[in-house]
Amino acid sequence: MTGAWLRARLVDRFPETASARTLVFAVPSWPGHLAGQHVDVRLTADDGYQAVRSYSLSAPADGESAVQISVQPVPDGEVSPYLAEALPVGADVQVRGPLGGWFVWRPQWRDPVMLVAGGSGVAPLMAMLRAREEASGPAPFRLVYSLRDPAQRWFAPDLDRMEADQTGARVAYVYTRRPPEGFPRPAGRLGASDLDAAGWRPGDRPWCYVCGPTAFVEHAANLLVGLGHDQARIRTERFG
Amino acid sequence: MSGLSPGFKRFHRSDDPRLPPGQFVADGFPVLSAGPTPVIDLQRWRFTVTDAHGDRRQWTWDEYQRLPQEDVRKDIHCVTRWSKFDTAWRGVSLDVLLHGADTDAGYAMVESVGGYTTNVPLADITGGKAWVVHEYDGRPLTAEHGGPARMLIPHLYFWKSAKWVSGVRLMEHDQQGFWEALGYHDYGDPWREQRYWGD
Numbered sequence: 001m002t003g004a005w006l007r008a009r010l011v012d013r014f015p016e017t018a019s020a021r022t023l024v025f026a027v028p029s030w031p032g033h034l035a036g037q038h039v040d041v042r043l044t045a046d047d048g049y050q051a052v053r054s055y056s057l058s059a060p061a062d063g064e065s066a067v068q069i070s071v072q073p074v075p076d077g078e079v080s081p082y083l084a085e086a087l088p089v090g091a092d093v094q095v096r097g098p099l100g101g102w103f104v105w106r107p108q109w110r111d112p113v114m115l116v117a118g119g120s121g122v123a124p125l126m127a128m129l130r131a132r133e134e135a136s137g138p139a140p141f142r143l144v145y146s147l148r149d150p151a152q153r154w155f156a157p158d159l160d161r162m163e164a165d166q167t168g169a170r171v172a173y174v175y176t177r178r179p180p181e182g183f184p185r186p187a188g189r190l191g192a193s194d195l196d197a198a199g200w201r202p203g204d205r206p207w208c209y210v211c212g213p214t215a216f217v218e219h220a221a222n223l224l225v226g227l228g229h230d231q232a233r234i235r236t237e238r239f240g
Numbered sequence: 241m242s243g244l245s246p247g248f249k250r251f252h253r254s255d256d257p258r259l260p261p262g263q264f265v266a267d268g269f270p271v272l273s274a275g276p277t278p279v280i281d282l283q284r285w286r287f288t289v290t291d292a293h294g295d296r297r298q299w300t301w302d303e304y305q306r307l308p309q310e311d312v313r314k315d316i317h318c319v320t321r322w323s324k325f326d327t328a329w330r331g332v333s334l335d336v337l338l339h340g341a342d343t344d345a346g347y348a349m350v351e352s353v354g355g356y357t358t359n360v361p362l363a364d365i366t367g368g369k370a371w372v373v374h375e376y377d378g379r380p381l382t383a384e385h386g387g388p389a390r391m392l393i394p395h396l397y398f399w400k401s402a403k404w405v406s407g408v409r410l411m412e413h414d415q416q417g418f419w420e421a422l423g424y425h426d427y428g429d430p431w432r433e434q435r436y437w438g439d
Binding site for chain 2: 003007043044045047049051052053054076077078082086087088091092093094099100101102103214218221222224225231232234235236238
């Protein structure tokens, strides 16, 4: 299933924030993927040294432009600053995947979906929102997106459009440091009331997907369990 | 050259012979799990060994604590590419827990609270290669790292060291566990980079 390393050509790179970038790769023999899966990206230096990192796929495959990832460069990182800033458009890397069969959502599923994102953990959840939109899926989605401040918001045009389209995907923001002017909720850590107000109740039997840094995921998953959500319907993906 | 990733240069140099291929040394102790962290009441904790005939042996928390304890210091390697050297654990060898059980079967399924499973050849959890541990770095193992007790099978990728372990079921024939059925390698040897199906 996992297959061989495939050549992937960078065909586009655009900003999500001042530093984060989305990269689109053309991968001619890509086998396709499910929303929520990830991909291994391998870089090769002239001396033969190779480095591999996993990234969540942030969108469904779009024809030959099959692999889209979104990268937050880590200061002093070996791979992420190279991908975000240095890899020339038109150049090749290698990819392998798709990987992971647990933290996935399929468009034919009809149950309500609750997405809880911490920072860059929004990437695989965005793939689910986009897969839903692409399939005109009937499952109603709620996204609770926790981020430091408005300048850190990824995928802003798509999230705003999905909200405006009113097709059953809604987004609530939790700003932990500095909310936008006039935002009703003061800055602060994600709380049970944020999930309760914006999301589904346990009686709605949603599938819950939580993604972000480890401490965030622990906290958010515990809040969901505390609210009475079924543990067996909560899927988590932790970064770092 | 390869025509790949022009301008990419090595940043971190690690020639440490303890580091398997494709791994880097982690600063912290990352966590990987598929769902919420379960809350486990020690009064209700049980560890169960089930042999291939269905015969069961079971320990309560107090009984498990009274078994011979070992301090082990091992390097651990996660399939997500971090490794951590010299991690210190305390717990009970699987040799103790399997002593007296009918171990003709060749395989074992490690089982956890919440339904997580992982499969290993029996030979990989006997002969001083695996433990059920309850202390990390001299302290009780925290729930997010698998407490009150987790499996420790340090010579395989760390997903085999199941958190919140509840027992071992011996099997005549190999079956896939949770991650193994979802694309991860059946055996998971870090020195052979057995990460995914087909590796």
